[in-house]
Amino acid sequence: MAMLGMKKYLIGAVVGLLVGLWFGVNIGNDRPLWSNPFAEPSLSQKAKGVAKDVWKDAKKAARDSLKD
16 A cells, blocks of 8 residues: 555656756746647757847847946
8 A cells, every 4th residue: 555655756856857847947948838849940040049148148238338
């Protein structure tokens, strides 16, 4: 009887760990939760990411130059 309860707990912990890792990778990469975490981003998604980073850097540089 105790072994059955331990088995359910272990299976639940493994499933929870796998789902948590799946969601964590997707959150870290700014993707929807249910998307494939192993899929490579498309070229347009990479370009959007680079353009977004350049825009943020340009805004920061403009604000810093106006502060002085």
